Amino acid sequence: MSAGRGDRAAPPAPEGQWEVRFADAAAAKGWESLGRQARSNTYRAWIIMRTDPGPAAEMSRHHRLKGSLAHGTHRGQTCEQWQIEVTGGGRVWYLLDTSAETCWITFASTGHPRATDRS
Numbered sequence: 001m002s003a004g005r006g007d008r009a010a011p012p013a014p015e016g017q018w019e020v021r022f023a024d025a026a027a028a029k030g031w032e033s034l035g036r037q038a039r040s041n042t043y044r045a046w047i048i049m050r051t052d053p054g055p056a057a058e059m060s061r062h063h064r065l066k067g068s069l070a071h072g073t074h075r076g077q078t079c080e081q082w083q084i085e086v087t088g089g090g091r092v093w094y095l096l097d098t099s100a101e102t103c104w105i106t107f108a109s110t111g112h113p114r115a116t117d118r119s
Contacts, residue, residue: 003028010046017050019102023074023095030108031092037110038087045084045092049103054082054096061085065093074104081106 004025013019022028035042048062055062064070065081072081072095079095086092093107 003032010050013050013101018053019100020046020049020094021102021104023104023106027105027108030110031105033110034086034090034092034108038090041086041090042092045086048084049092049094049105053094053103054080054098069093072106074106079104 003022005022005028007022007028010020022031031042054064058064062084063082065083069081071078073079074095074097077097077099079097081093081095084092084094087110089112090110091107091112092105095104095106097104
């Protein structure tokens with residue numbers, strides 16, 4: 001059975017770490033594809049979301065999205081939206097739900113997201 005909306009993206013988080021869950025079935029499917037293409041990098045992205053999902057010092061491959069993509073809403077809660085560059089084109093976007101200490105994966109893909117392309 002495939003993962004879907006609301007499912008956890010891994011085992012339960014131990015004390016002091018964040019939960020990682022899928023916001024919808026499309027994100028779960030994209031995560032699976034990304035894992036097949038870049039297993040080690042996808043695992044590293046998962047570790048980042050578990051341990052340091054909103055770092056004080058952003059890095060080139062892990063940063064908060066800007067403009068209209070800087071925030072997203074999940075279950076009525078507005079949260080910061082972050083991106084991890086998993087491969088040259090592959091990305092994971094997630095909402096940082098600080099009240100529940102949960103990262104909601106909203107987008108995962110082996111290809112570069114068109115929403116960030118500039119005209």
